[in-house]
Amino acid sequence: MTTPDRPGFALPLLLLAGFRTLVDDLHAELARQGHPDLRPAHGFVLQAVGPAGTTASDLGHRLGVSKQAAGKTVDRLVALGYLERVDDPADARRKLVRVTAKGRDGLHRSAAVFDQLRGRWAATLGVDRVTAIEDDLRRMVPADVFRLDVPGWFGG
Amino acid sequence: MTTPDRPGFALPLLLLAGFRTLVDDLHAELARQGHPDLRPAHGFVLQAVGPAGTTASDLGHRLGVSKQAAGKTVDRLVALGYLERVDDPADARRKLVRVTAKGRDGLHRSAAVFDQLRGRWAATLGVDRVTAIEDDLRRMVPADVFRLDVPGWFGG
DNA sequence: CATGTTCGACAACCTCGTTTACTATTCCGT
DNA sequence: ACGGAATAGTAAACGAGGTTGTCGAACATG
Numbered sequence A, B: 001m002t003t004p005d006r007p008g009f010a011l012p013l014l015l016l017a018g019f020r021t022l023v024d025d026l027h028a029e030l031a032r033q034g035h036p037d038l039r040p041a042h043g044f045v046l047q048a049v050g051p052a053g054t055t056a057s058d059l060g061h062r063l064g065v066s067k068q069a070a071g072k073t074v075d076r077l078v079a080l081g082y083l084e085r086v087d088d089p090a091d092a093r094r095k096l097v098r099v100t101a102k103g104r105d106g107l108h109r110s111a112a113v114f115d116q117l118r119g120r121w122a123a124t125l126g127v128d129r130v131t132a133i134e135d136d137l138r139r140m141v142p143a144d145v146f147r148l149d150v151p152g153w154f155g156g
Numbered sequence C: 001c002a003t004g005t006t007c008g009a010c011a012a013c014c015t016c017g018t019t020t021a022c023t024a025t026t027c028c029g030t
Numbered sequence D: 001a002c003g004g005a006a007t008a009g010t011a012a013a014c015g016a017g018g019t020t021g022t023c024g025a026a027c028a029t030g
Helices: A007-032 A040-047 A058-062 A066-078 A101-125 A127-141 B007-032 B039-047 B057-061 B067-080 B099-123 B126-140
Strands: A083-087 A095-099 B081-087 B093-099
Touching: A007 A101, A007 B007, A007 B099, A007 B126, A040 A058, A040 A083, A040 A095, A040 A101, A058 A095, A066 A083, A083 B007, A095 A101, A101 A127, A101 B126, A127 B007, A127 B093, A127 B099, A127 B126, B007 B099, B039 B057, B039 B067, B039 B081, B039 B093, B039 B099, B039 B126, B057 B067, B067 B081, B093 B099, B093 B126, B099 B126
Parallel strands: none
Antiparallel strands: A083 A095, B081 B093
């Protein structure tokens, strides 16, 4: 894709490109390490489920999507072996969603690969530049930006 | 969403968050300026069509998606009034895709809003920090990263 | 105990992508 | 001049991921 003519286009494009390269590298490495089915969105979900487990409704609430969407995503991750559903003995309506051992493995490997990629950026740019980017971005993004409830983002 | 425990998670998350805030702000403003149906992906498409126009196949090639996907996206943008199809008099197989006046208006307004948003970042961080982020990112991203042909990105 | 709320499930539909298949047209080599 | 190969557009079936709306079962509370 050619560089846009207008200056303002560069910043969002570069931020997206930076994110994309990191995530593409992550998933290329994860596929190599035995997780070829893990998709970018799955990391968010596994992270949101957490070590204690949750329900589909609560997961939807955390991710800012409907409980139905969260339920379907859980279905896919259960089919892939990253999550499991267990009945809640205290409430017959609820089904606890929990991360499996395979899910924890994927999460740990993701963290390790991201650490390694950040190290690669630091080796090229210098650690101070990387932390400066992080600090600057932290100042510019609102705290609740990770809610995926904006229509048109990941499907709308 | 809570801040992740592992340090390596922060960088990709912040890059995505920065991109998301810019694009969310852009589309909120575009909706206010008479383009409520313009979605994030549409900007890429309008940009890729260009002032000279193209065909659906070439558009798919430029965007790194199949010609069928490009054709369906063109269908939607034609329905919204941002693109038009005209028969190519020189080749009866081809149908030229061109940006309409409405499409050009959306593109111009997008550029203006992005310029304005970059100015807001510069007002907070300083112009030199913004350009430093852009320069650093340019060093870290490969040139062909905007090809959307990675499965799992925008649907897969 | 009746009422209202919450949870999970199901169905229908949208967007955006894929692969496979097919038609029409153009191009090119014999 | 003509028949095969490449190209353009289209269509169907599918998958991922999202949306509403509905529903029954289970809980909570008056």
